[in-house]
Structures are given as C-alpha cells and as structure tokens.
Amino acid sequence: MSNKRPTPPEEAIKVLLQEHGLQHPSAQFSDALTRLVVAHYSPPPVEAYSAGAWLGKVILCGLGGSLLLLLILFTSPTLLLSVAGISVSALGVGFGGLLWLLKQPVATRQQPFA
Amino acid sequence: MGLFHTPSAEDRLLQQAIQGERRALEQLVHTYQAMAYTVALRVVGNPQDAEEVVQDAFLKAFGALAQFQRAAKFSTWLYRIVYNTALTSQRNRPAITSDFSESLTSHEGTNQEPGSWEKLEQADRQRYVNLALSRLPPDDALVLTLHYLGEKSIAEICAITDKKTSAVKMQLLRGRKQLEQALRQLLPTELRNL
Numbered sequence: 001m002s003n004k005r006p007t008p009p010e011e012a013i014k015v016l017l018q019e020h021g022l023q024h025p026s027a028q029f030s031d032a033l034t035r036l037v038v039a040h041y042s043p044p045p046v047e048a049y050s051a052g053a054w055l056g057k058v059i060l061c062g063l064g065g066s067l068l069l070l071l072i073l074f075t076s077p078t079l080l081l082s083v084a085g086i087s088v089s090a091l092g093v094g095f096g097g098l099l100w101l102l103k104q105p106v107a108t109r110q111q112p113f114a
Numbered sequence: 115m116g117l118f119h120t121p122s123a124e125d126r127l128l129q130q131a132i133q134g135e136r137r138a139l140e141q142l143v144h145t146y147q148a149m150a151y152t153v154a155l156r157v158v159g160n161p162q163d164a165e166e167v168v169q170d171a172f173l174k175a176f177g178a179l180a181q182f183q184r185a186a187k188f189s190t191w192l193y194r195i196v197y198n199t200a201l202t203s204q205r206n207r208p209a210i211t212s213d214f215s216e217s218l219t220s221h222e223g224t225n226q227e228p229g230s231w232e233k234l235e236q237a238d239r240q241r242y243v244n245l246a247l248s249r250l251p252p253d254d255a256l257v258l259t260l261h262y263l264g265e266k267s268i269a270e271i272c273a274i275t276d277k278k279t280s281a282v283k284m285q286l287l288r289g290r291k292q293l294e295q296a297l298r299q300l301l302p303t304e305l306r307n308l
Contacts, residue, residue: 013262013290013293013297014262016239016297016301017243017258017259017262017263018262018263019239020236020242020243020244021152021240021243021247021259021262021263022148022152022263023148023151023152023155023164023244024148024151025148025151025161025168026165030147033143033147033168033169033172034139034140034144036169036172036173037139037143037173037176038136038139038140040173040176040177041131041134041139041176041177041179042134043132043133043134043180044132044180
C-alpha cells in the first residue's frame with residue numbers, strides 16, 4: 001500500500017469553478033448597468049487634422065516662390081536694373097548708417113569728461 | 115509572422131466602442147459584467163455592495179475607455195479597476211457582520227426558477243462551490259477565481275491585485291489545497307467523478 005498522496009485534482013477544481021463559480025448579477029441590474037454605461041459614454045472629440053496646416057503652408061510657399069520667379073522672368077531688364085540699383089544703394093545706405101551708429105558710442109567713450 | 119498586427123475581434127469591438135457605437139458598448143458590458151461582479155463579490159462580500167462596485171467601476175472604466183493604452187488585455191485593465199473600486203468601497207464602509215455564504219445563497223435563491231430536477235441540482239452545486247470558496251481567506255478565493263474562472267495568468271493577477279509573483283503563487287497553491295479539502299467535504303462525488 002502506498003502512502004503517496006495524490007496530486008490535487010487541479011483540472012477537476014477548474015471544471016467545477018468554471019461550471020459553478022461564476023456569479024451573475026440580477027437581470028434588472030444588468031439591464032440598468034448597460035443602459036447607464038451607454039447613456040454616460042461620450043466618444044472623445046475628433047482631433048484636428050494637423051497635417052492639413054503644414055500642407056497649406058507648403059502650397060502657399062510654393063505659389064509665392066513661383067509668382068516671384070515669374071515676376072523676375074517677365075520684368076524688363078531696365079526695370080530689373082533700376083530695382084537692382086535701388087536695392088544696392090539701399091543696402092549701402094543701410095550698411096553705412098549701421099557703421100556710423102557703431103562708431104558713435106566709441107567716439108563718446110574716448111572723451112568721457114569733455 | 116506578419117509585419118503588421120492584424121486587429122483581433124476584441125480590438126475591433128473596442129475600437130467601435132471607443133467611437134461610441136451602442137451595440138459594441140452593450141456587448142462589452144454583457145461580456146465582462148458577470149466576472150466583474152464575481153470579483154467584486156469576493157472582495158466586498160455581499161451582492162448589494164458588489165453591484166454598486168461594479169456600477170462605479172464600469173462608469174469609471176468606460177469613461178476612460180479612450181485612454182486605454184492596450185498594454186494589457188481589456189479584461190485585465192477592467193478587473194483591476196473593479197478590484198481597486200471594491201477595496202476603496204470596503205475601506206469606506208463599516209464592517210459587515212452578515213455571513214457571506216448566507217447572502218450568496220439567498221441571492222441565488224431569488225433568481226432560481228423552480229423547474230426540473232437538474233436545475234435544482236445545478237443550483238445546489240453552485241451553492242456548494244461558492245460555500246467552499248467563501249470558507250477560504252478572501253484574497254485566496256479571489257486569486258483562485260481570477261486564475262481558474264477568469265483564466266488569468268499569474269502575471270495578469272499580479273497586475274490586477276498589485277501583488278508580487280511569489281505572493282500570488284503562494285495564495286494560488288494554498289487556496290487550491292484548501293478549496294480541494296472543502297470540496298471533498300461538500301461535493302465528494304462531483305470531485306471524484308471529474
């Protein structure tokens with residue numbers, strides 16, 4: 001006669017629990033819960049399509065660039081030259097003005113007690 | 115193995131529920147309410163409180179459905195909410211002195227329609243199984259319920275109850291032995307026949 005104790009009947013316990021262990025709430029509660037969950041649920045707000053904003057910016061930049069190129073291409077050379085002349089002279093005046101401004105503090109610092 | 119993950123039926127159902135489809139929401143509630151109720155009942159010990167816990171937990175869970183990250187199964191996430199709600203409810207309530215097994219049997223009795231002999235026998239077995247479970251420490255009964263009834267792995271039970279693996283393994287082993295002893299007393303024939 002063997003004294004070895006049999007291993008716990010895990011499968012039998014599992015079957016018994018699965019067949020008889022589940023507790024069900026009352027049908028009235030079940031219906032009320034379903035109605036409550038459905039009534040309280042609100043789907044999350046749809047997020048704005050952010051890719052659209054980027055696409056719009058790219059299209060606007062492309063259009064602006066193309067229009068500028070067209071303007072340069074179809075403008076008469078004399079007009080272009082005058083525009084270029086005005087731009088260069090404006091750059092020169094601006095640059096000169098900046099240098100003058102930069103020199104001013106240095107000049108005052110050289111004679112502080114004058 | 116495919117490069118892309120094909121969504122399972124549950125994933126699709128969840129997606130539909132998140133978008134607010136009524137049928138999907140109803141199906142989710144119907145699928146998980148009984149197990150959630152069983153989990154709540156194991157913690158709080160009486161049907162009235164268990165129903166209240168399930169209602170609170172479902173409203174919380176479905177209110178945050180869009181934030182569900184799918185790092186775990188939906189059922190694991192839901193049962194964790196139910197378990198935590200049940201613990202909070204138990205802490206906030208004065209100790210109840212009524213016998214859990216009594217409340218269990220009386221509750222079932224109201225639902226049982228007197229009919230065939232088989233139905234009565236089934237109801238009796240259910241009563242004895244729940245009586246055997248109610249004799250265990252509540253934590254052990256919960257772990258057994260989640261493992262055998264909810265078919266949750268030890269890792270999932272750890273995620274639900276926030277316990278260590280070693281503790282869950284110990285509870286499972288101890289609970290199984292105690293349940294076996296209790297069932298041998300209450301349902302000797304059924305345990306032998308299975």
